[in-house]
Amino acid sequence: MELKPRAEQKIRALIAKGVSIPNPLSLDIGDEVSIDSISGNGVVLYPGTRLYGARTVISSGVVLGREGTVTVDNCQIGPQVELKGGSFSESVFLEKSNMGPGAQVREACILEEQAGGAHCVGLKQTILFPFVTLGSLINFCDCFMAGGTSRRDHSEVGSSYIHFNFTPDGNKTTPSLLGDVSRGVLLDQKAIFLGGQGGMVGPLQVGYGTTVAAGSIVRKDILVEDKLVISNTPSAAVLDYSHNAAVGVSRIIGHNFTYLANLCALEDWYRHVRRLFFEQQEFGMLIYEGALEKLLLAKQERIKRLQILVEKIPPGRHPACICETGARAVCELHTAVKHACDFFLQPCTDSELDGLRQTLCAAFEQHADTDGDYISTVQSLPDDARECARAWLSALVDAHVRRAGALLPSLRLFRKKTKG
Numbered sequence: 001m002e003l004k005p006r007a008e009q010k011i012r013a014l015i016a017k018g019v020s021i022p023n024p025l026s027l028d029i030g031d032e033v034s035i036d037s038i039s040g041n042g043v044v045l046y047p048g049t050r051l052y053g054a055r056t057v058i059s060s061g062v063v064l065g066r067e068g069t070v071t072v073d074n075c076q077i078g079p080q081v082e083l084k085g086g087s088f089s090e091s092v093f094l095e096k097s098n099m100g101p102g103a104q105v106r107e108a109c110i111l112e113e114q115a116g117g118a119h120c121v122g123l124k125q126t127i128l129f130p131f132v133t134l135g136s137l138i139n140f141c142d143c144f145m146a147g148g149t150s151r152r153d154h155s156e157v158g159s160s161y162i163h164f165n166f167t168p169d170g171n172k173t174t175p176s177l178l179g180d181v182s183r184g185v186l187l188d189q190k191a192i193f194l195g196g197q198g199g200m201v202g203p204l205q206v207g208y209g210t211t212v213a214a215g216s217i218v219r220k221d222i223l224v225e226d227k228l229v230i231s232n233t234p235s236a237a238v239l240d241y242s243h244n245a246a247v248g249v250s251r252i253i254g255h256n257f258t259y260l261a262n263l264c265a266l267e268d269w270y271r272h273v274r275r276l277f278f279e280q281q282e283f284g285m286l287i288y289e290g291a292l293e294k295l296l297l298a299k300q301e302r303i304k305r306l307q308i309l310v311e312k313i314p315p316g317r318h319p320a321c322i323c324e325t326g327a328r329a330v331c332e333l334h335t336a337v338k339h340a341c342d343f344f345l346q347p348c349t350d351s352e353l354d355g356l357r358q359t360l361c362a363a364f365e366q367h368a369d370t371d372g373d374y375i376s377t378v379q380s381l382p383d384d385a386r387e388c389a390r391a392w393l394s395a396l397v398d399a400h401v402r403r404a405g406a407l408l409p410s411l412r413l414f415r416k417k418t419k420g
Helices: 005-016 249-278 284-311 324-345 351-367 374-379 383-405 409-414
Strands: 050-052 070-073 086-089 103-105 121-123 143-145 162-164 176-178 199-201
Touching: 143 249, 176 249, 249 284, 249 324, 249 351, 249 374, 249 383, 284 324, 324 383, 351 383
Parallel strands: 050 070, 070 086, 086 103, 103 121, 143 176, 162 199
Antiparallel strands: none
């Protein structure tokens, strides 16, 4: 077996800068990969590792492929991350996050500090806040999950769990929000537990402190916090079924707007707060830029899926069109959804919001650890700074949802009676 000339040069250069490569002949590295974006401090690339992508970043202490071959393609990987086996593309892994063997992490995922999963976990368009832990044999795409205060007190998804994110109509307007950004970023909320051998039918919202019993399929929002949820199994039946993209459209669009607004709030948190910590890390700004890119991809995915959903609702043929108000609501969907979605790609400017943000940033800069430890800094914030952060991010979410929803005033006619 012979190495390609350029690959051999890169491998020799990596070894020279201190990267541990037990079997250099088994490493495949693309011509586009920059070795300047790979740390020489404590990095281990086990046999079968494959590195591709011009934007791949590997920070100090990263271990790849300890338990199986690993493919990394355009990922930004922070310090002391361990990816034990599987394929990872277009995603960000922050300090001490990890994934077990057989993982498949596809585009627009962000695993924040100490988040991770066991073997055979599939993720795509998924954001896990610090400490969130996934068991084995899990499909958890199109989700945001927060909750918990440490590795001993963390939100968890049990083994053999699935987030059902694809409807019989072929729609993927199904992102689920477990916790939220405005409280979750402060790492002081009660953990969420989803029992194994279960699932969720997106889009859903789940409150902090929720425990879902093993084997349960969650089909409704759980907006009241600190509850144990045990679902009923539907009775066996053969029923008439009509594919109708407009069923529950108000609820679906409302959930998607809320999800998009939370992504916007998280983006602002990264820009104005987390950036302070990335600036102090090796390759920190490359990882920061990668995280912002993933958040943009996540917003674009949700907007694309919403527009596809609306296109499937034929103007003039939906049952709601038997009345004038129903026809007006359907017309709004086709004329205004794109403009409403565009709001989530634009900054939300407001003097009150700017004042809250400036107060928070000043408190963070004064309080931040000199060693740049994000977790300890957030957890030790004084109460007034924490309240300011919650108020700022909650107001951001509300403002984004309000200005997008203002373009669809008649949509409330489709809405079922639900909380939130």
